[in-house]
Amino acid sequence: MTIQEAQGAVDQWIKQYGVRYFSELTNMACLTEEVGELARVISRTYGDQSFKPGEKSNLGEEMADVLWVLLCLANQTGVNLTDELQKSIEKKTKRDKNRHINNPKLNKNK
Known part of the structure; x- marks a missing residue:
């Protein structure tokens, strides 16, 4: 669904x-x-x-x-939650595409 x-x-x-x-x-x-x-x-x-x-x-x-x-x-x-979720994904991708990848707190086990 x-x-x-x-x-x-x-x-x-x-x-x-x-x-x-x-x-x-x-x-x-x-x-x-x-x-x-x-x-x-x-x-x-x-x-x-x-x-x-x-x-x-x-x-x-x-x-x-x-x-x-x-x-x-x-x-x-x-x-329309479909549209709003898509916009939210795009916003987060633009804003955070490198933020979490470069966060040493999230990558200490790599």
Whole structure:
């Protein structure tokens, strides 16, 4: 599924099952909540915390939840994420094409 197809699939789901999009402000709060849930799983999986009894690692599910709300925000604000991601890749390539390659902190094991 492409990003454009994902935006379309989310939009279709909202129209079919979701009644309407939540407000942009509500979706921003939802995005923050989902990022927090993702952070919790990462901290327990890769950090020093452990899972509580009954908790499980659902890393992919939490990432998908973040993506879902981001796609909602893009749809309701008229942002084409395919175009914006391409622009971001081009910007980062122009700005950072030599930066990371020449960073001794990243290349100390070479």
